[in-house]
Amino acid sequence: MRQRRKEARPAELMAAALDLFVERGFAATKLDDVAARAGVSKGTLYLYFANKEELFKAVIQQGILPVLAQGEEMLTQFDGDARALLQVMLMRWWELVGTTHLAGIPKLMISEAGNFPEVAQYYYENVMVRGRGLIREVLQRGIASGQFRAVDVEAAIDVILAPQMMLAIWRYSLGSCDCGKQDPQTYLRTHIDLLLNGLMAAEKK
């Protein structure tokens, strides 16, 4: 029983830490609170993480791992056309990430990038680059097949990802204040609608 607990501890601690880091930021998060939220004493944290900074790194690195595989797998398995694929990817990302606690990581990363350049670098290389790769692949397929216009692919990737990012970020920032906020589904549908229309090749006329 003790053994089972020991193995689960790091994940429990990282989950608690993620919540608080996202909510308050790194500097404003007290390890006391992290420990309390995970139901352990302060000292226990140090059995699993060398210090606050290492905990932070672990939270980021562990948090993004599950997301990476799924996205790339989706790309290889899907065999519809580029329009449908792009639509599915944007929708599923929200289901897989946006509705979980992991959605807080982008906000956290944005907030703390300046204080942890190496972690930001790591995040960029392991998440952003791969995420952008997924979108790039779809855009290139669509352009190659004539479905999409020949837009500037690299710029378009960022433009496409921006509303997805903002949706996740919003939830953990201004979304928590009393700001009349929309339904994520409507937001996503509108994003995809505008995007697909925007990408549509002129020949459709």
Place this chain on the structure above:
Amino acid sequence: MRQRRKEARPAELMAAALDLFVERGFAATKLDDVAARAGVSKGTLYLYFANKEELFKAVIQQGILPVLAQGEEMLTQFDGDARALLQVMLMRWWELVGTTHLAGIPKLMISEAGNFPEVAQYYYENVMVRGRGLIREVLQRGIASGQFRAVDVEAAIDVILAPQMMLAIWRYSLGSCDCGKQDPQTYLRTHIDLLLNGLMAAEKK
């Protein structure tokens, strides 16, 4: 001259504070550093701001004031069609805000919204609501004139603003690490290109 200095002090202090708050976040910013950057001693800060939190509020409130007027003025003065107006607005926003230090405020606000709900509320009501109003106005004009499709206006507003926000945010977060980043102009042009195409009424065929 002393008098002149005295009147300039608050602005100098807020400018210094804005830079550091944006770079490091509220909690990780030391008042010592703010004072040093403004070229005064730590105690002087307290002659102008009751405490760190009041300084933060002042930074936000002063920072957004200049932006507000300009945008709304643009709307009333412009008499081209909706397409052109939307394009001009998105481009000019970057010129007026994106290239100055004020562009850091969105990032700062996102990072600290959870710790300062009242400030977030204030920011939402005085910046977001008004900014959204500008976009809404343009969209409604375009839809009314038949230039734009009848999209979900409220959702579209957020989708349209997202890439603009991300452009500003990026500069103060991951943009400072070694991430192969694009040119803002290309990014904006692509955003506007996709957007206008996406909004374009089907009847153009």
Place this chain on the structure above:
Amino acid sequence: MRQRRKEARPAELMAAALDLFVERGFAATKLDDVAARAGVSKGTLYLYFANKEELFKAVIQQGILPVLAQGEEMLTQFDGDARALLQVMLMRWWELVGTTHLAGIPKLMISEAGNFPEVAQYYYENVMVRGRGLIREVLQRGIASGQFRAVDVEAAIDVILAPQMMLAIWRYSLGSCDCGKQDPQTYLRTHIDLLLNGLMAAEKK
């Protein structure tokens, strides 16, 4: 074998503790390290010693026991004159104590006397007093027989013991830094040479 181990444990633990206490001092020594050096887990320490302080006391008390008997035995068995006896005692002390780990105890005791007055008291009464007794006996014999001058015996005892103590102390303090240090044998020989000459009765002229 398990039984044998169990009986050897306290001694092993005390040996490990002595080394570390001498090297780092009581407060700076971690029980983790003591346990690791003895090849057991931290908890095991508490099966044999109630707490860190008791371990310290045991280390001192056990450490000095073997030294006590030997010295006094030497005194009774030796039947040469006072000069030879004094010489033998000082040399043998170094052989029996100075070259073993026990030589660290004087340094440890000096360092921690202020923090453990009762232990210091115990050490004084059981080691210093008896050690001084040995020297006193020799001096008195020598003075009675006319070999030695009639020096102030109590003061002379301390003066005689000082170089012996310093030789042991040095090994565990400054001796471990890069300080050009002499050979203990030469040091001892010079000490004894000076001492015997210094004690020599004037009549020898």
Place this chain on the structure above:
Amino acid sequence: MRQRRKEARPAELMAAALDLFVERGFAATKLDDVAARAGVSKGTLYLYFANKEELFKAVIQQGILPVLAQGEEMLTQFDGDARALLQVMLMRWWELVGTTHLAGIPKLMISEAGNFPEVAQYYYENVMVRGRGLIREVLQRGIASGQFRAVDVEAAIDVILAPQMMLAIWRYSLGSCDCGKQDPQTYLRTHIDLLLNGLMAAEKK
């Protein structure tokens, strides 16, 4: 008034720290206590010393400076014979050092040498080497003039210094427990008596 205080602070803090470091050792000394003894709050310590270790180094380095000059000056100014000079030096050292708080530094250095090898090195080179130089000079003078026997000078230096060191050490270690202790003057006189007799050239017969 504030200014005057500011300049006196470091010395006050080091004096307080020296007392406690000598009494309890480095690790067992709380900065709270140091501050309290100096009559300031804990934070004030950090206005003058970067951390506990730097405070320690400052205590050692500042503590020994005054002693160095005096000893060497004495040597050059004295013009009696070697016997008298040696006697005066040993006596005066006690007056200048032994009766002040500085006498605790040898004990402190011995206790902490293992934990601060660089400080130990510094102490050896700046105190021990110079102190030994003083004694060496006197011995060589005495041997050259025929007053002293041709003893092993380097070994003799350490033998001669040992009782002096022990006198100082004792005061801050076992001397504080209930150990029947002698009068320093008698101790010193006996030391010098034995020593000068021990060094005396045989030819005087």
Place this chain on the structure above:
DNA sequence: TATGAATGAGGGTTCATTCAT
């Protein structure tokens, strides 16, 4: 008997805030 995960009081250090100058 032995382990090592867990605890929590305690100490070093930081920094927002105050106030005498």
Place this chain on the structure above:
DNA sequence: TATGAATGAACCCTCATTCAT
């Protein structure tokens, strides 16, 4: 008005001690 020395509450981290296994 401006300074910067001083304060002390708060936080990170350590480590002696406990206890379930």
